[in-house]
Amino acid sequence: METGPARRISSSVAASMAAGSVDRDEATELVPNPTQRAEILLIEDDPQDAFLVEELLAETELDAQITWAATLAEAREALPEFRGCVLLDMNLPDARGRELLNDVLTTAKNAVVVVLTGLDDEHEGIQAVAAGAQDYLVKGQVDGPLLARSMRYAVERQRADEQARQLREAELHARENMRLERGLLPQVLLDRSRFVCHSFYRPGRKRALVGGDFYDAVHRDGTTHIIIGDVSGHGPDEAALGVSMRIAWRALVMGGVTEAALIPALEEILVSERGQQEMYATLCQVSVDDGSDRLRVRLFGHPPPLMTGPAIGMTHPGAVPNEITELRTDPHPPLGTLPPHDLPQYPEAAEHHFPAGSALLLYTDGLLDAHDGSADRPRIGLDGLRQLVKTTSTAGSPVAELPKVVVDAAEQRNGGPLQDDVAMLLITDRTNP
Structure with a gap:
């Protein structure tokens, strides 16, 4: 008989054993193929019952690699890393019943648990299955094929349960994604505005969950207000903060808050709603009055919008966009980066001429971080983006598809x-298509 901390059952079983352990590199999951190796951790205090398990499995084609532990204490070392099938006697010297089962299920998260009960304790087996065991067997009523089949089916049931759980989680994840996306990327309120908004969003390859990029556009009291922002970081907390800021901004605009007061109020909301002090947001806000050929821009750590369309002085509709202009303003740090008492005076909006037939492109900085394909300039940056917009806008694609074409x-x-x-x-201006 082998000796050591992890021993297989042999034809002469000792009455006691040292604490059992299983080498994870050597362990393999039990699979339905009866000739494939099956790792079994038998937790049983009766040496004769342990020997009987080995003899029963020897009658089958299952290649059973059995490790025996006579007590829960002996099994504890093996349980956390064990990935096979645990055969568990529900009455051990150091634990029993529901408490024992819960301990094993909690510790052996990657294992399948099949409970062994006595003839008079079959009700314990039924309760064990209800509590999380995959199956139960009654001692004295089991032959080799039944034992092997029960373990194989238990593994398959666990796999099916795990796949169902993962599917449910994926569905919940997808629904949460959709809720966050609806909050970050809303239907704009421009029915009475002279402007049309064509929006586009594409998640980065690092994540499947929608991030903290957000935008909105609202027409109120003769003025069209447009915002785009990006909460720092990635994850559901950042996305939720982006949703809060977007909804707050819309509520403030619809409530008649002045342009100058919008951003300070939004920063207060960011500071109060963020989960971590390090979280901040970049922001770009643009406002245009009805009947005006000028627009007002405010930037807070955000890249400047680009104006495409006719060169300055060209006002006819449909002109070739031979000039891409950056609408810059006085610099201001992102929202939430400075303590409230250190905040500088919010800058006045910068005014820019907005010729008829022009279009305005607002974007988040994920676009600027794209590699431009050359060794000396690893990022596209503003210059590369301006050239990219100019090239794609003259390619003959419909205006509404320009954002997608640029990202592609x-x-x-x-x-x-x-x-x-x-x-x-x-x-774009709906009066100058």
Whole structure:
């Protein structure tokens, strides 16, 4: 008979054993093929019952590798890493019943548990299955094929349960994704505005969950207000904060809060709603009055919007977009980066001429971080983006598809999906198609 901390049952079983353990590299999961190796951890205090289990399995084609532990204490070392089938006697010297089963189920998270009960304790087996065991067997009523089949089916049931659980989680994840996306990327309120908004969003390859990029556009009291922002970091907390900021901004605009007061109020909301002090948001806000050919821009750590369309002085509709202009403003740090008492004076909006036939492109910085395909300039940056927009806008694609065409071109240069999420808004004048 072998000796040591992990011993197989042999034809002469000792009355006691040292604590059992299983080498994870050597262990393999029990599979339905009866000739494949099956790792079994038998937790049984009766040496004769342990020997009987080995003899029963020897009658089958199952290649059973059995490790025996006479007590729960002896099994504890093996349980955390064990990935096979645990045959568990429900009455051990150091534990019994529901408490014993819960301990094993909690510790051996990757294992299948089949309970062994006495003839008079069959009700314990039924309760054990209800509590999380895959199956139960009554001692004295089991032959080899039944034992092997029970373990194989237990493994398959656990796999089916795990697949069903993963499917449910994926469905919940997808629904949560959709709720967050609806909150971050809403239907804009521009029915009475002279402007049309074409939006586009594409998640980065690092994540499946929608990120903290958000946008909105609202027409109120003769003015069209547009916002786009990006909460730092990735994950559901950042997405939830982005949703909060987007909804708060819309509520403030609809409530008649002045442009100058919008951003300070939004920063207060960010600071109060964020889960971590390190979280911040970049922001770009644009406002245009009805009947005006000028627009107002405010930037808070965000890349400047691009104006596409006719060169300055060209006002006819449909002109070739031979100039891409960056609408810059006085710099201001992202929202939430400075303590409230250190906040500088919020800058006045910068005014820019917005010629008829022009279009406005707002975007998040995931686009700027794309690789431009050259060794000396690893990022597209603003210059590369301006050239990319100019090239794609003259390719003959419909205006509404420009954001998607730009992102597709950036990904082509990048050699694959972008690292970060990208949200884009293309604002065009419906009176000058």
